[in-house]
Amino acid sequence: MSRVRRVLLGGAAAVALITAGTTATASAATGVPSGPPPAENGWDVWCVSVTGAKACFASYGDRVWVKDTKTNGHSVAATIKSDPSHSHWGRECLNTRGADGGWVMCNFDVPEFQPGKLWVIDQPWIGDAAYTAISTGNTA
Template sequence: MRIRLSQAALGAAMAATLLLASPAVAADTATDVPAWTLTEGTDEGADTTGTPRTLSAYSLPPDSWCVSTYGSKVCFEHHGDVVWVLDTASDGMSAIGGVYTDYGRAPEACRNKSGYNRWVSCDKDYAESGNIRLRALRYDGDTGKFYLPDAYSGWLPVDGSW
């Protein structure tokens, strides 16, 4: 026996199947994001080929002080407690540099909405005896959602000692 469906019925059946197969939350939406205090970073006027202006005495921190994933690179400069965020994807989303501490300070995030291939910085004041952990991911300001993939650094000493 052969069953024939009209093109409209076939399209509706396929749409219903896709709708049932779709998860309630998009697979690339980060659901474990804390209630970050979101700070908009200051655009330093430098792209990835240059050194951000405010680091005149220093170069950008070495990669051991950075974490990156698709769309976002986050670095920590222990001289001055500066969080640097680079948007590495021209996808219309902001790059986010999340920061966690090991001493009870509420999680914070530095947002780069200056655009692709631009560095921004957020000045912080962390306890010199503490450690921080960086998280890189993307943020859609229109929806207020954070997106994967994400990446975490290890714990970094705020005072720069190893």
């Protein structure tokens, strides 16, 4: 094998090894109708609100709830993301049922014992948003 080919193949292998394990893990789901989330306690259940939407996260089971709270024709979403963002995971739960549709819930699997943020968004990607700090490691 020529020296040039060995250098190119070695360089490609090095890039593959360096980037292995650094890919972002993100997913989105449309929530299923659900009852309300457990009561917020700031230890293993957190909630956040913005005009038009409310979201909650329970670390036990990695469950996210989101509710549309304003009849305005917008969908709403809850997003949980790693914080700091260098660990690169995130999940989004969508509620397209409208204000009369009640709570929806998404059951995710996220890395344990990590700090993160719970975001709530009225009109995903362009609307009002707010967040609160969470932890994925606390259990009930």
